[in-house]
Amino acid sequence: MQKSALVPHARLPRAHHDRHVLSSTVDVFGTAHWLLADRAPQPRVDAFPLDVLVVSVHPGGDIELTELSAVRARWPRLDRLPDGGFVVAAARTLESVDQVQVFDALGRETSSFSVGDAVEHLLVDEAGHIWVGHFDENPAGIRRWSPTGHLYWKSDVASIPGLFDCYALNVSGTTAWACPYTDFPLVEIRPGRTDLPVKVWANRIRGAKAVAVHGKQVAFYGGYGEERDRLAHGEVNETSVEPTDVGLLTLPDGSLPGRRQVVGRGPRIYVQAQPFTAWGVFDLSS
Structure with a gap:
């Protein structure tokens, strides 16, 4: 089976490797961010909220540090706003506690609100809108x-x-x-369009955890069981995605990622494997 290797994208500076990674992501502009605590929080021992550090590595290699005060989320999702602020959200809700915190570029909380339980994805777009995708414990x-x-x-x-x-x-x-469960269609959402804000294509590729799109070309990463590291390519026609090729996506050294997290951004799929200090990228447009 053909293998495609991730290209190194960003690495957490070694000076911060002694800290615990609470969360990490790659934003809509390609900058990688790590949300770091001094150590791994212990359930029922450590008090929340916590003061944490965000380390940002820009595509050109510049490093930026931002301290966030009083973060409440124990299992946070993280992304950056276009104005330089950050969004931190708890994956699970607690009664009477706002689940989402928004911080300005200086690390000060400016707003908080709830989006509902069971947050699987939290991604900010170029306009500063916050997209939330829920897993099956929330029908939202x-x-x-x-x-x-x-x-x-x-x-x-x-x-x-x-x-x-x-x-x-x-x-x-x-x-x-x-690409949602259970039917796994490919769905395009453009809320600003009045004519056709949502398009849906039937899709036979099941269980993907990330999707990349470039013109009529689509790549699906992940799957069930032995297809966990699958990279499946397809082409979009009028009503469906037609599979064209299947291979494996590996780390830059050719090994399989094991435990990982993924972020999809246009034609790119970013993958981060344990110990979550480096991001690699697959680019469908290259």
Whole structure:
């Protein structure tokens, strides 16, 4: 089976390797971010909120440090706003506690709100909208929020078949792509369009955890069981995605990632494997 190797994208500076990685992501502009604590929080021992550090590595290699005060999320999702601020959200909700915190570029909290339990994906677009994809313990599906907690768009107004779990979510520009369980269609979401804000294509590739899109070309990464490291290519026609090729996606050294996390951004799929100090990228457009 043909193998495609990730290309190194960004690495956490060695000076910060003694800290614990709470969360990490790659934003819509390609900058990698790590949310770091002094050590791994211990359940029922450590008090929250915590003061944490965000280390940002820009595509050109410049490093930026931002201290965030009083972060409440124990299992956080992280992304950056276009104005230099950050969004931190708890994957699970707690009663009477706002789940999402928004910080300005100086690390000060400016707003907080809740988006609902079971957050699988949290991705900010170029306009500063916050896209949230939920897993199956919350039927909300996919929603788009403002940084002040205004709900701009929700998937239950669209005819998306079998949306019980947002397996894959890709946000690039102001467009989102999704591949949800149970039917795994390819879904394009453009809330600003009045003619056809949501397009849906039938898809036979099951279980992907990330999707990349470039013109009519699509790549799906991940799957069930032995297909965990699968990289499946397809081509979009009028009504469906037709599979064209199947291979494996590996780390830059050719090994398989094992435990990993992924982020989809347009034609790119970013992959980070344990110990979560480096991001690699697969670019469908290259």
